[in-house]
Amino acid sequence: MTLSWKQAAMFVAAIGMLAAVAAPLSNEPTADLFGRPMLLAAILLSAALYAASAFVSARLSIAVTFAGVLVGCGVTLVLLRDDTIEGYAASGFWVLVLANWIAAWLGVAALASVKLHDKAAGRMVDLAIPLLFGAFVFYLWEVVVRGFGVPSVLFPAPSLIGVRFFESLWMLWQDFFQTFILGVLTGYAIGCGAGFLVAIVANRYTFLGRGLLPIGNFVSALPIVGVAPIMVMWFGFDWPSKAAVVVVITFFPMLVNTLAGLNAAGHIERDLMRSYGAGQGQTLRKLYLPAAMPFIFNALKINSTLAFIGAIVAEFFGTPTLGIGFRISIMAGRMALDVVWAEIALAAIAGMAFYGIVALAERATTFWHPSYRT
């Protein structure tokens, strides 16, 4: 019987799980696996699942693999709750982690090569793959940090960050409100709105457009973020200065992209409008604007990330005792890194949610564009 390398790898994973029975779990004296019957049973189960997945059919083996990974990861996490293992983990522990890693990797790879006919199921699989991948990365982070005993002051484990996150929800909300709602959203709305309006005027009067486009391109490449101290000087410490920075940062990409978009309508489509005797306003509303949507949303997506960066940078130059950037710099100075990570988690969630909402809006309005249909 010849084995494919995937099947062989799954066997290696199974053997790895079993090897933990023989190898030391910790550098400190601790009960070995025979003294932990429940965990021993779980390890055997996990090893069996890994071995089984090498034999069953392709679709089933994915499920079996992930079931084994779930059990295997659970074992290591439970082991870490033992004080004699946490911080002193030895080869027995690590071979378990390694086995889980091999299995998880193969599971994700198998999922990635699965071909589904149902489009909805296909989209769910496309969503599941990065999520499972990310979940495993978090798992690795957790076991490595806790297993090696990395000082939590330096690099805390995800579970610790999660705990700190939920403990400081009120503070996080205030920071979020200050930075994101007041600073980012207001600035984003004003900056993108202004860029859009100026682009429409510049499109109408070609001379203006031909002059503004190169200037806009030029300014977009500059470190505009440097105007932050100037904005703080003009608008004070509170959120208006942050909003002002965001306005300046988001204005130019919006201007440049909207102008490009308004010119994107084809020659023939424009002649068609002319043949109907359509007025300027009608042509703008019915042709130029819909055709410009892909470009406008491109700018909106870019701006959503730029805006956040701008607001946080502005906070480094002065802010009342609120705000994500402020909290991070203060807490980093105090070496309270778990709070810093909680704020980072907040910023990450907010940033992804913002981008995600814009991307969803894009899909709803530009579903017709060829890039969605391929």
Place this chain on the structure above:
Amino acid sequence: MMAPGKGAAARLPRANTPFHAVEPMQNLASVATLTEKPAVSAPLAVDVTDVSLTFETADGQVDALSHVNLQIAEGEFVSFIGPSGCGKTTLLRLIADLEQPTAGSLSVNGMSAGDARLKRAYGYVFQAPALYPWRTIEKNIMLPLEIMGVPDSERRERVKRYLALVNLAGFERKYPWQLSGGMQQRASIARALSFDPALLLMDEPFGALDEIVRDHLNEQLLRLWDKTNKTVAFVTHSIPEAVFLSTKIVVMSPRPGRIIDVIDSNFPRDRTLEIRETPEFIKIAHRVREGLRSGHSYDE
């Protein structure tokens, strides 16, 4: 066998009558027919008098058209044929007021081309369907109606009628990319007809399609023309297509564009593709080919 063009003045346009009553934009030609002005000769849809057009390009001046004289009567189906660069598309665009002549004058339905455009006197069909991808087929056909201020209630009705006319009934909710090339072009024709212009300008509308679809669409276009009595100006590369469809064929020469020959053709209005093998057809096609040859269309 009645020559198709001359009869239009005496005949009441059949399919159009109910709509001319509500049509906000009426062109003078149809008014003339309704009131039955005694027409000595058929009223002219298009009158081109000594028109020349010179383009300024980066490489100097280009004479696109040179001293072109042409008259198109109402109800005629006129084809323009010639090699690339002979100015046939340019001539069509002049009629549509998408370009302006550098010399000579042009009148459409008795007024200047610009006025005719603002009065929505013609429908234009391009080489590409040019349907807006963000609109459904239904909404695409409605586009000119929205611009021209046709009331909401009437719009839907017209869309249904003209989609049925081009055999696309049931495709209202589809998007352009969900249709084949031939179907998109048919939708484009329906759009050009939706506001009921008396004049239809078509610039190689079937050029991008394969021959089988093309034959089919040629027949459909002919039926359409017969039923609606429009005046059609049709630009094409294909000799058989020109001879099959037209009541008058205009042969043009390469740059500077001149009219070499104008051939009248009298096939019955209910003809089918079989006439392409008849001797009369071949004779006319031969004459077209001779005209192209004499205009040095094949030397380059």
Place this chain on the structure above:
Amino acid sequence: MTSSSYATARPVQIRWHPAIVRSAPVIVIVLGLIAVWYVAAVLMNRNLVRSQFERDDTPYTTGELIAGTLDAERPLLPAPHQIIETFSEDVFGWPVTSPRSLIFHSWVTLSATFLGFALGAAFGIFLAVLIVHARTLQKSLLPWIICSQMVPILAVAPIVIVVLGSIGLRGLFPKALISAYLCFFPVTIGVVKGLSSPDPIQRDLMRTWSATQPQIFWKLRWPSAVPFLFTSLKVSITISLIGAIVAELPTGAQAGIGARLLAGSYYGQTIQIWAALVAASLLAVLLIGLISLIERWVGELMGGRA
């Protein structure tokens, strides 16, 4: 054949030189903006100058007031000539190694920029090659890479600096790392697009010759990716510059353009801030120009117009 192959006909036309037609709108608008700037400077600084005169108890005319707004020491909005003055002072007036010289600070920031750019671009290309060849990575890693850009790196910057500081890496390397984080993404996306750009026809041809994967990569994919690479390198290097500047902020660095901005902000030296901004802008232009030069050189090596 549509009329897109002709220019539009016009009866009589004054023919300007194409260079003038292209540059006239830009020049006019730039001049207009400068004029607006001067007016704004007068308007914004007038309260400052007025209260200064009143404190000194000196009578002043409107002319003197206006002159004062364009020459104030700590103006709200410095006039363009003031900025140019301070800028040339800071660039030419001090020895290159002095901490008061803009060239010194520019060099500090530039070194972080270059290192960060090199790291980021290399990582970006490496990631792109991996993604194009391994379907698993494309589906599992690419979404996370996209997400990474939505996390404001600035939030992570202090952590990076503290963590690296505790293992003894200070100064240049943490800044370069932050720059690299910011600038690898456009390179990855651009190179992925470029490596996937060859026609299916080209790829089929390679298969008929039984080409191996490395051969396909070096002979087809990589050359097709070069134009995309350079476009994204231009974006990437400006982002790297921004990253280097911004990385100097959370640590209160002493040297670099970001440090200069901080110092100017702490001590109320407005014109110094503007001069530093001008320096940063010039650096950005220089960097893009550098990449463009390299692009043209590579283009000639690859046989003229790609």
